[in-house]
Amino acid sequence: MQRRSARAARVAYKDESDASEWEGNDESSDYDPSDVVSEDWEVDTKDQALMVKHEPQVSFDAPALPVKKRARSYSGSDTDSDVPLADRVRARRKAPKPKLTRFQRAVATLNAMHPELEGVWEALATMRRQRGSRLPKAEQPEGIAATLLPFQLEGLQWLQSQEKSLWRGGLLADEMGMGKTLQMISLLVSDPQRPTLVVAPTVAILQWRHEVQKFAPSLNVTVWHGAQRTSDTAELASMDVVLTSYAVLESTFRREKYGVTRRGRRVHEPSPLHGISWRRIILDEAHHIKERTSNTARSAFALKSDYKWCLSGTPLQNRVGELYSMIRFLGGDPFAYYYCRQCPCKSATWSFHNNSVCVHCGHKPMVHLSFWNFMILRPIQRDGFEEGEGEEAFVRLRLLLDCIMLRRTKLERADDMGLPPRTIEVRRDLFSPEEEDLYRSLYTSTTRKFSTFLDQGTVLNNYSNIFTLLTRMRQMSNHPDLVLRSHTRSNVDLLGEVDEVHVCKLCLEEAEDAILSRCRHVFCRACITQYLQSFEGDVDAELRHDDTTPDCPYCHATLSIDLDAPALEPPCPIPTPGNPKRQGILSRLDLTHWRSSTKIEALVEELTKLRELPDRSIKSLVFSQFVNFLDLIAFRLQRAGFRICRLEGNMTPEARDRTIRHFMENPGVSVFLVSLKAGGVALNLTEASRVYLMDPWWNPAVEVQAMDRIHRLGQHRPIVGTIESRIIELQNKKSAYDLLTQAP
Missing domain, CATH: 3.40.50.300 (P-loop containing nucleotide triphosphate hydrolases)
Structure with missing residues (x-):
């Protein structure tokens, strides 16, 4: 018997007590009830959806299902012929498959092309169970001129075990003041193989040197900073510990990759830091690389070592996406990689010819995705972390962090630390009458300007102006002179200098850690970073386009500025x-x-x-x-x-x-x-x-x-x-x- 299409054979059974009474909805249908085979019916879920859409008048308990028929026919001689036909159909049909969400279908497609991704989260769960809830303690290391506290010995044991794991490093995120530096120095003493590179904020470089000399005098330490730093890689490789700053790391990377102009020629200078295969790399205050597209983050990604560590008391400051850079630096596979959904292509960088085709497989950008963004970031952005797929992504993130991060708080370890209360x-305090009058006047003026932007629909185009207005109100709360006496000259030149100081074009104050844009305007590094972050938000790198590039907040030209460039020299003494x-x-x-x-x-x-x-x-x-x-x-x-x-x-x-x-x-x-x-x-x-x-x-x-x-x-x-x-x-x-x- 030929198979009949569900569209041509849709029927509705009206009376369960009379199996011979059928009503066809298609006058041209030659459907015969004697063709029904009770044990050979199976659900066609695709056509079922079509039937529900076009045939809503089905009246009995279970809706009539479109069917696919097999080659056998029902002869009417079965022993169960006394059972109503509708009951036999409902009893023997297969249960419909659950409907998959769009995210689940995408996961299935990705796993089909990359089978190694199927057991990733199960493997992390196994690692967490093996680790347990209580950390063992390491032995007090020899050569350390200090007695480690119990939780620091636990931390040392965790550091040593992480270097033996697949991660070969991790994120030490103890609260500030709990001795992260001392724990890392203890790790260096327990495995004294050289060399180790420590990248820290400029203010912390000499403090690291003091700590190493104080607690581990057997280690040779040098500071690689300033104009007199050596370019001899052999000399650096002979040291136990090399200390440098994020600004120097970025500068050497930029000179090597993009070059510098010397006498009209573009010269590429090799980076000694990137030319050495380090035993360990330690990023102190690792949240400095939280922006994945910054030169500072890229310079850290390019370093080579056996083990990599991130130290930060505040690993997550604004957005979940900030954790990606640390995962990427640690070499987290597969979490820091991009995958193609049409071939086995896998890459650690987002690389495309003219933003059109992948340099590795030739497919379009739209079929590539970041595993981190796909599995964690986007679901949390879309649904939050309390319901739906966002809640599941939050669980996955916690599972990942449990395997790569160790965080203890002062409250948890209060008995060990013995710190005084905080x-x-x-x-x-209330304004004085004069201050209140000035503040109300400024507030009224600010409100009026903002209302004008709102009425004209130009709020987003005047972000820098709004930011300046808010900054002025904050300064007025501090002292009226910060607003009334902010500068004395109106003829500010293109360099943004007023008399003897650099002036930020955003906050209109003396620029703190001043940097210069390509359009020759000066900004505080923190001010312009915050300005740029307001545009970037959590937009994925692969979704960014040229039309989202922000303008200079002063001249409205396309903004081009190196956030990691060395600070401008002050034109006068401090x-x-x-x-x-x-x-x-x-x-x-x-x-x-x-x-x-x-x-x-x-x-x-x-x-x-x-x-x-x-x-x-x-x-x-x-x-x-x-x-x-x-x-x-x-x-x-x-x-x-x-x-x-x-x-x-x-x-x-x-x-x-x-x-x-x-x-x-x-x-x-x-x-x-x-x-x-x-x-x-x-x-x-x-x-x-x-x-x-x-x-x-x-x-x-x-x-x-x-x-x-x-x-x-x-x-x-x-x-x-x-x-x-x-x-x-x-x-x-x-x-x-x-x-x-x-x-x-």
Whole structure:
């Protein structure tokens, strides 16, 4: 008997008690009920969907199903002929297959082309079960001039076991102040094979050298930084530990890959750091490579070593996608690779000829995907981490982090550390009548300008203007002079210089860690980074197109700037309290009639209370992101009789080290003024016990890093920090991501 199409043989059984009564919906159908074979019916789910769409009038309990018929016919002589036909059909048909989601179909397609991906998550689950919930302790290593605490011995054992695993490294994410540096030095001593490269922020290079010389004097350590650094790879390879900064690492990589112009010719200079196969590479404060497309991240990816380590107390600051760069640096296979869905092509880089065809397989970009983005990032972006595929992706991410990351908190290890309590206070003060009038006037003007952008539909085109308006309001909360006396000349030249300083075109203040764009405009490195991040968001690299490139916030040309370029040299000496020639904002003020602000006076009040305590040895850190505000604070504190030190972003490593030592070793110096952008990470300032954050940053992790400069091993005084509450709600929202790095 010929097979009949379901479209031509759709029927609806009207009366279960009468198996002979059928109603055909197609007048031309020659369907005969005697052709039905009860045991040979099977569901055609595709045609079933069509039937439901076109035949909604089916009335009995189970909807009539379109069928495919086999070659046998029903003779009517079976022993079960007394059973109604409809019951036999429903009892013996196959159960319909569950409908797959689009994501599940994509996973099946990917696994079919790349079978090695099928058991990835099961393998991670097995690794986590084998690791267990309790870490064993290593033996106290010989050659370390310190007794490791119990949790540090556990950390050392984990470091050693990770180097024996497939990962050959990992992410040590203990909270700030728990001795990550000491644990890594212990690992170096336990396996003294040379050489080891340590990449750290500029402010931390000399601190690393002091720590190595203090705890492991047997190791030879050198600092590869500055204009006098050697280019002899053999000399570097003979050292036990080589210390360098992210800026130097990026610079050498850029010179090797893109070259430099010398006498009209493009010359490529080989990078000594990338020409050595290192025993270990350690990235301190590894969140510096969180932007996967930056030259800093690419320069780290290009390094070669046997083992790779990332150290960061705040591995996740803004977005889940920031973890990708660390996974990529560690060489996570398959999580850091791109896969083609039409062939076995697999690549660690997104490489295409003219953005049209893959350099490896010749297929289009649309059929390639990042395993990290596909399995983790996009589902969380789409559904969050509390429901649906986003929740499943969150579980996968936790599973991955459990296998490559070790994170302990001070609260969990409070008994081992014996740290004093840390108290965070939010002090709220009211404006003076004059300050309130100025702020309301600025607020009204800002609201009116924003409403104009909103009415014209040009909000996104005026992002830099809106950012400047918000920055001005924050500065007004600090001191009116930061707005009213921001500059004295309107004829700003193309270099962005006003008299003796570089001025940022975004915040309109003296540029902190200034860098220059191709269109010859100066920006603070942090300001322009935040500006660019507002455009990038979580857009995947393979989905970015030229039309999403942001414009220069000043001249609106296509923005081209190297975020990792060396900072511009200041056109004049760094302002210091002892320099009789006032610079910056102080040179634009009449100091004989100058008035302080509510916030500065609140700081003076807090510091005066400390000075009146019986213990005169209490020291304080004062953080602000505005250098001009630090100038005003320094002037007011000096008039009140406080001895101060300052740390700013344009200081050399040697100058920073001298300033830190002066603060730590002189009892009379009670206040350390620190730029939040320059000194908020990698410092060990346990001599201080008070932290004052004068203006909150958008990213809460930056403030946590700043407060933990003093709340760390070696601190014996109770810790108190005070912060402004203007941006606390935004910080709390971003802090929710810290759930990813907490123990389950």
